[in-house]
Amino acid sequence: EALCFLAASALLASLIGVIITLGVGGAPAFQRFGPAFLTTVTWNPVTDVYGAAGPLVGTIATSIVSLILALPVAFGVAVFLVEICPARLRAPIAAAVELLAGIPSIVYGMFGLFVFAPWFTQHIQLPAMMGAPAGSVWEGLTSGIPNGANILSASIILALMILPFIAAMLRELLLTVPPQMRESAYGLGSSTAEVVLKVSLPFIARGAVGAVMLGLGRALGETMAVTFIIGNSHDLPRSIFASGSTIASTIASEFAEAEGMHMSALLALGLVLFIMTFLILALARLLIGARKSV
8 A cells, every 4th residue: 555655646746846847947938928928929039039829829730630630540440440350450450550659759750851741742732832823712721831841741740640549549449349239239230330330439439538638638749750840930820831830849949958038938838738738638537527427
C-alpha cells in the first residue's frame, strides 16, 4: 500500500510541478500583455512583443483537420480488420498498423519535408492555385507560397501519424464485442454495415470517444513533424496553403535561444497548450459519462 501510494503521489507531484513551472515562468508574459497575449498576432523577439493568436489558431486548425481526415480512414481500417479481412491477412496487417503507430514523429517530419512536400506542391498545390478563377473565393482559399510547407500539408502528416494510433485502439475495442452479439445479428439477416453500425459501434461507443480524444490530444501536442512542414509563420493562416505555426512547433523552434520575456512567452504558450489538453480530456470524460448515464 505504501509503495502504491508513493507511486500515485509522485505522479501527482510531477503534474503539480509542471503546472507551477509553466505558471511561474509564464506569469511575466501574462502580466505584461494580459488577455491580448491570446488575441494578438504580433510575435517579435526584437521588440519583445508577443501574441499567441497565430500559434493558437494553427494548433486548433491542424488538429481538427487532421482528425477529420484520419477518423473515417481509421474506422474503416478497424472494421476491415475485424469484420472483413481474411483470417490469414489479419495478423500481418494489424502488425503493420501497430508498427506505423510506433514510428517516431521526427521520421514523419523528415518524410513530410523531403518526400511529401515536393509531391504535394507539384500535384496538389500548384494545380489548385493555377486552376482557381481570378477574384474567386477559391483563389483566396488556395493562395500562398507553393513550397509544400503549409497548414494543409501539416494536417495531412498529422493525420498519417494519428491514424494508425486511432485505428489500433478502435480495432482492440471492436474485438471486445461479444461474438454472440455479432453472430445473432448476422443470423437475423443483418448486413456487415448493419452489424457494425447498430451492434458493434453502440457497444464500443464510450471507448471510441476516448480513442478519438486521445488521438486529438496527440495531434495537439505533436512537435517535430509539424515543425518540419508547417512553415513556422506566426501570422494567422488565411488559406489552406498558408504557412503557419503551432504552440509546440513555436516552442521547439525558439526555446534554445530564448531568454527574458521571450522565454516567459514560450512558457506561457506551454501553459496554454497544457490547459487545452486538459480541457480536451475533461470533455472526453464528460462525453463518456453522458453516454454511460444514457
